[in-house]
Amino acid sequence: MARWHQRTTAWVGRIRATGRLPFLQVVKISVAAIASWFAADALIAEEPPIFAVIAALIVVQPSVNQSLGRALERSIGVIVGVVLATGISLLFGSAAWIILVAVVLSVLLAWALRLSQQTSNQIPISAMLVLALGAASPIYAIDRIAETVLGAAIAFVVNLLIVPPVLVEPARREVKALAEELARSLERLAVASSEPVGRGALQGHLVEVRLLRPMLARAQAAVLTAEDSLALNWRGGRHRGELEGYDAGLVALGVLVTRVSGMTRTMRDHYDDSLHREPVMGQIAAELRRAAHDLRIRYVLAAPGDAVASDTGPLLTAPLVVVSPHPEHWVVIGSMLEDLRRVHEELTAE
Template structure:
């Protein structure tokens, strides 16, 4: 039950906040208390910062729309043309002030509803402003103070899955090298690499969501510490992906050159498997830092260039990168290119 309450706040927070806001609106004298829970339903989002953003936009748009319409409605009457005219003027003002589109929507809704209800229910304008504020405040207080949304665990799970897939890509690359670097399999590796890149982007997005969810969490100091560590570890995963992509590119070129001998293939298949094992160990530490002690620096694997190649490894790496830049840009397709 507690796990459900913590993880499914959006399920029970909205009904709770809606009920409280209705009662508060009635207590404040509103004749249209449904406007408060309506604001609650619209305000509570998956993250607190999104909720705050929408609450601010709704309150500001409602106040602006109500004041604008209440001051002009007695002079224009109620018909299709007056509605269209006021909506146009309101949209032009919002555009001129360079406000968000969501505010324009709230202004438009307030103009339409106030223009329609003003003559029939004179209290509607005041009720709309007051109840909107009540609903927004109640929604934010409940969302922020009672089990605020936490995306840190979800982000951590995404990172663990990505680390697992990254390790598998190293193993697949080792197998490809061991079996002779088939050109057809090389294309499969590139496709897998693109899929892995998409997953990397999704994992990075999840980290960003976790950061946003903690931005207004007043009691999330421990979670912020965990997220800070996850952010550093995310840099390691990005670096691991970038290095794998570079290694595959170099291995493809090496195999195409005809100088990638059997002994070289054996050595690099072993190296790639060693790197896969290292990532697997790193993933275990990410999964449960308290229960697992990561390999110490003294016992970590060593993969270094042979002594006779030490003086050549850096210029060769630079030449490879320079060649890649040339390939990336020499065939750039520019529309309207002047020759």
């Protein structure tokens, strides 16, 4: 019973999204479908404007740029599918088996032309619809193509004019979350450098720091999505500078993820309870805390698009005085100092 429940839950999870579409998106899809129906019915008439509504449903996407891409894919797919279906109908008549032939030929044609997945799907679907309705003729084909282009154009305009989405906030949130977690990792290293914490705690730190890579990937994906949402978007002008700052910042944060991960691993591998007694470790702990401070100033507390808050400069400026360490500690100290130098370079770079 438990296994059946797990399988049922997995099946349901495949057909349900983790979140709902924004209600505004639902409204725009509905407006585009209604407008496409009435416009095609008034201009092209005779047949129910099914192709126009299908185009409208497909073309309204989360971003204007994606809408343009879907409009082109849908239009090209329909043109090829309708022309193919019309040609097959004129050559072989209207037998039911012709539909299957049209589907196979459509799939082969899309493969031969190396068309995108969306365009490839549209060709056989359009061919099937034309043949199933049983009205394949040159005039019918032209009307269906015009209907599709009209529906796609209306949907694109609707998505462009009715509050086109600006997905900058998720990018801002992900970048700040990554920077905050990096700062916490630096502070954990500072504690381990200044007091005995035990290998168990350091193993936990290593597990936590490994989460930085997925966080970096999420931040990069969020910035790419935000950039896509601003393309062709009349609301995006004031956000482009902010996104450029995040894009450049993620390069530096990626380097810091590598450095902090290496420092944490080095500390775990070479730690002993007497390490904090080395004179330089207190200085290293202070620099790690300064680095965490500067990281928050630069990426968490700064205003959107600003590199560093104007009223607070970086603190990571104090030179370190290194006394010859115990032979068992020189590896970890040397490694920490080199990684700190690279962290300093990333945080002070303009």
